[in-house]
Structures are given as C-alpha cells and as structure tokens.
Amino acid sequence: MKIHYEADCPPTLGEPVAVIGYGSQGRAHALNLRDSGEDVRVGLYPGSKSIERVEADGLRAVPVPEAVSEATVVMVLTPDAGQGKLFRESIEAHLQPRSMLMFAHGFSIHFAQIKPNQDIDVAMIAPKGPGHLVRSTYAGGQGVPALVAVYQDATGHAWERALAYARSLGAGRAGVLETTFKEETETDLFGEQAVLCGGVASLVKTGFETLVEAGYQPELAYFEVLHELKLIVDLMYGPRVIDDHVRQSMRQVLAEIQDGSFAERWLDENSNGREGFLEMRRKDAGHQIEQVGRELRSMMTWLEPVEK
Numbered sequence: 349m350k351i352h353y354e355a356d357c358p359p360t361l362g363e364p365v366a367v368i369g370y371g372s373q374g375r376a377h378a379l380n381l382r383d384s385g386e387d388v389r390v391g392l393y394p395g396s397k398s399i400e401r402v403e404a405d406g407l408r409a410v411p412v413p414e415a416v417s418e419a420t421v422v423m424v425l426t427p428d429a430g431q432g433k434l435f436r437e438s439i440e441a442h443l444q445p446r447s448m449l450m451f452a453h454g455f456s457i458h459f460a461q462i463k464p465n466q467d468i469d470v471a472m473i474a475p476k477g478p479g480h481l482v483r484s485t486y487a488g489g490q491g492v493p494a495l496v497a498v499y500q501d502a503t504g505h506a507w508e509r510a511l512a513y514a515r516s517l518g519a520g521r522a523g524v525l526e527t528t529f530k531e532e533t534e535t536d537l538f539g540e541q542a543v544l545c546g547g548v549a550s551l552v553k554t555g556f557e558t559l560v561e562a563g564y565q566p567e568l569a570y571f572e573v574l575h576e577l578k579l580i581v582d583l584m585y586g587p588r589v590i591d592d593h594v595r596q597s598m599r600q601v602l603a604e605i606q607d608g609s610f611a612e613r614w615l616d617e618n619s620n621g622r623e624g625f626l627e628m629r630r631k632d633a634g635h636q637i638e639q640v641g642r643e644l645r646s647m648m649t650w651l652e653p654v655e656k
Contacts, residue, residue: 349525349526349527351524352511352514352523353523357514357515358508359512360516361381362386363420363421363509364421366421366422367415368415369425370390371398371426374479375479377482378407379405389409390410391411391414411438413438414442416442417444421450421513422443422449424450424451428461431455440464443468448503449468449469449471450472452475454474454497454533455533459615464500466502469500469509471497471509472510472532473517475492476495477492482518490522493525494514494523494524495524495532496514552573559572567643570637574641
C-alpha cells in the first residue's frame with residue numbers, strides 16, 4: 349500500500365472549494381481547509397439549522413447550487429442515502445468544467461447513485477476518524493490518517509488535486525493511504541455491519557442478557573460487558589465465541605455488500621422513511637442495558653458530557 353505524507357503532497361490546493369453539508373465531517377473539512385489558507389464556502393439548503401453555526405465559525409453559507417457554481421472543488425459531505433437526489437437537483441448542472449467532485453465515502457459512486465459526467469475529476473478523501481477528531485488533531489498540529497482514491501481523472505491532475513486537499517485537511521501529517529472507491533466502500537460497510545455496529549453491539553447486548561438471566565446484578569453485568577470494553581478491546585477475541593459459524597456469517601455479510609444487495613436494502617429503507625431502522629433504535633433504547641447504563645454513567649463525573 350502506498351502512503352503519502354505532507355512532503356509528497358502539493359503545498360496548497362489553491363482552488364475555490366465548496367463543502368456541501370456542515371455536520372461532523374463538513375465542519376471539520378471546512379474549518380481545516382480555511383485555516384490552511386484555502387478559499388472555502390459551505391453549501392446548505394435554504395433554512396438549514398447549520399447556517400448560524402457556519403456564520404459563527406466565520407465561514408460563508410450559501411445555497412448549494414451557488415456554492416457549486418463558485419467552486420472548482422466540490423466536497424459532498426451529506427448522508428449517503430440522499431446524495432444521489434442532491435446531486436441531480438442541486439449539484440450536477442452547476443459544476444464548472446474540469447471541476448473535481450469529491451466524497452469522504454465511496455458509496456454513492458460505487459453503487460452508481462451518482463453518475464458524474466466524464467469531463468470532471470472524481471476523487472475521495474476519507475479521514476479515518478470522526479469529524480471532531482479531524483478538527484481537534486489539526487488544531488493541535490497533528491492530523492488523522494485518511495484514504496485517498498481517484499475514480500475518474502479527466503484533467504490528468506486528479507491525484508495531485510486530491511493529495512493537495514488531503515494536506516490542507518491535515519491528513520498528510522498522519523499519512524494518506526491509496527485505495528479505490530470499491531475497496532473503501534466494501535471494507536467500510538463490512539466493518540460497520542459485521543463488527544463495529546452489528547457485531548460488537550450484539551455481542552455486548554447478548555453478554556449482558558446472559559448474565560442478567562443467570563441472576564447477576566445488571567449493574568455488574570453492564571460494567572463487565574460494556575464499560576470495560578474500551579479497556580480491553582485489543583483482547584476481545586475468543587475461539588469459543590468467534591467460531592466458524594461466525595466466520596461464515598461474516599462471509600455472507602461481505603457477499604451481500606459486494607453484490608450490492610445490502611446497498612439496495614439500505615437505499616430502500618431510507619426512501620421508505622427508515623421505519624425498520626427507527627424501530628430497531630426504539631427497541632434498543634428501551635433495553636435494560638441502556639437504562640442501567642444511563643444510571644451508571646451519571647455517576648462517572650469524568651465523562652464529557654455527563655448524562656443526566
């Protein structure tokens with residue numbers, strides 16, 4: 349794997365940038381690029397609740413079509429499920445010739461939710477950390493590693509432009525790893541569905557239920573299976589639990605990601621108001637482990653923020 353650092357990247361992007369969206373990643377990208385001397389504006393829909401925050405941060409908030417038309421580099425940092433519609437309605441017709449369209453996740457391009465014209469560059473810079481960490485490490489003189497990929501190099505300079513963006517984001521301080529849209533998308537979805545969200549959450553909940561059903565105090569069960577997880581995460585492995593059946597299940601999850609059936613289900617879920625997802629969230633919110641956890645976390649005054 350090829351890794352780029354600051355010395356390998358152009359010193360500056362030097363192009364007007366439109367950051368579309370001002371969530372966790374959007375804010376970090378916009379502020380870091382601005383502080384690196386880049387010309388940044390933030391594209392939002394009229395009436396967005398984020399407009400006040402953008403202006404308080406000293407940036408300019410403009411409607412998405414206007415932001416796109418002003419820029420030659422457009423970074424889309426809105427939720428994946430709505431990017432296709434946003435692109436068709438507010439971005440596509442306003443892209444300048446030879447622009448670079450960018451993403452922090454390959455989903456919309458890899459699963460053909462967005463089909464860009466052949467005359468623009470298409471690239472990805474995907475920081476391997478949440479937005480608040482991308483911002484705080486940059487402010488502290490460091491950075492978060494990122495993945496870089498080029499899907500379409502219409503200008504012949506897509507790699508240089510993408511690496512310049514990565515440097516201005518602060519990723520060059522930590523390392524920028526080359527990948528592809530396909531590899532990033534499929535590994536990211538697999539990690540989330542089989543391990544980080546699906547696997548670990550189910551393992552913790554099942555462990556909690558097993559202890560409580562056996563008559564142990566729920567508070568002790570919470571400490572043992574969830575609270576201490578962060579302390580021993582590198583040791584969380586056991587052949588009696590993570591067996592061949594789990595391995596086969598993981599292979600099936602990966603196969604559904606690779607063949608696009610997971611993406612199809614997720615897009616359908618979002619187009620139907622995410623009823624199934626919201627029902628799972630409601631069910632988990634009412635689980636005993638969440639009730640016990642809220643009580644115990646309220647005692648941990650060192651947590652930020654402390655939950656009431």
